[in-house]
Amino acid sequence: NAGVMQNPRHLVRRRGQEARLRCSPMKGHSHVYWYRQLPEEGLKFMVYLQKENIIDESGMPKERFSAEFPKEGPSILRIQQVVRGDSAAYFCASSPPSYEEKLFFGSGTQLSVL
Amino acid sequence: GESVGLHLPTLSVQEGDNSIINCAYSNSASDYFIWYKQESGKGPQFIIDIRSNMDKRQGQRVTVLLNKTVKHLSLQIAATQPGDSAVYFCAEKPGGADGLTFGKGTHLIIQP
Numbered sequence: 001n002a003g004v005m006q007n008p009r010h011l012v013r014r015r016g017q018e019a020r021l022r023c024s025p026m027k028g029h030s031h032v033y034w035y036r037q038l039p040e041e042g043l044k045f046m047v048y049l050q051k052e053n054i055i056d057e058s059g060m061p062k063e064r065f066s067a068e069f070p071k072e073g074p075s076i077l078r079i080q081q082v083v084r085g086d087s088a089a090y091f092c093a094s095s096p097p098s099y100e101e102k103l104f105f106g107s108g109t110q111l112s113v114l
Numbered sequence: 115g116e117s118v119g120l121h122l123p124t125l126s127v128q129e130g131d132n133s134i135i136n137c138a139y140s141n142s143a144s145d146y147f148i149w150y151k152q153e154s155g156k157g158p159q160f161i162i163d164i165r166s167n168m169d170k171r172q173g174q175r176v177t178v179l180l181n182k183t184v185k186h187l188s189l190q191i192a193a194t195q196p197g198d199s200a201v202y203f204c205a206e207k208p209g210g211a212d213g214l215t216f217g218k219g220t221h222l223i224i225q226p
Contacts, residue, residue, distance in 0.1 A: 033213060035216075040219075041218060042203055042219055043214075043216045045213030045214065048212040056213065091157050105150075105159070
């Protein structure tokens with residue numbers, strides 16, 4: 001049973017470009033979470049999704065950031081017009097329906113904005 | 115500000131000794147707590163969790179203690195090994211909230 005899969009592992013973008021981060025949850029998991037981590041910091045909650053629904057996006061910046069979890073395919077975290085301050089590690093986690101609090105994390109995508 | 119924090123940013127222990135990593139939380143509505151281990155360049159890895167109706171839970175070489183009176187959580191690692199070197203995060207989930215709230219982490223260093 002593969003774990004949470006994220007790609008790419010590393011993503012380099014220039015200021016103003018778009019970044020798309022992908023996450024495939026563990027098999028059987030229907031809940032997806034996105035977190036952001038700055039160096040030497042803990043993880044900050046961004047958004048919680050179930051299939052085709054955004055449940056809680058209270059941690060998402062109001063502009064430029066969006067997330068989706070379509071019926072088919074991976075969850076996508078999209079950052080438009082990236083700025084240097086968006087440089088961070090972005091982690092996706094999933095949890096099973098019967099144990100929603102227990103999050104399993106992927107290896108993350110390291111976004112670097114030049 | 116952070117509702118979950120740690121007392122020490124770095125903890126250095128001798129190989130074979132027991133390690134105790136502490137965590138303070140401020141949200142009395144939290145009913146679930148979890149410890150993660152994060153190695154360099156990797157995602158957080160689940161270690162152990164505990165619900166607020168318990169005060170102790172044991173796993174393999176690890177024990178989590180919860181003191182709700184003083185809002186304190188600790189992770190004990192028995193017979194620390196070199197492979198235990200990592201950053202350890204505690205996280206809490208307030209009842210009704212959707213996401214976990216993480217602390218900043220403690221870097222555990224194992225001395226040979």
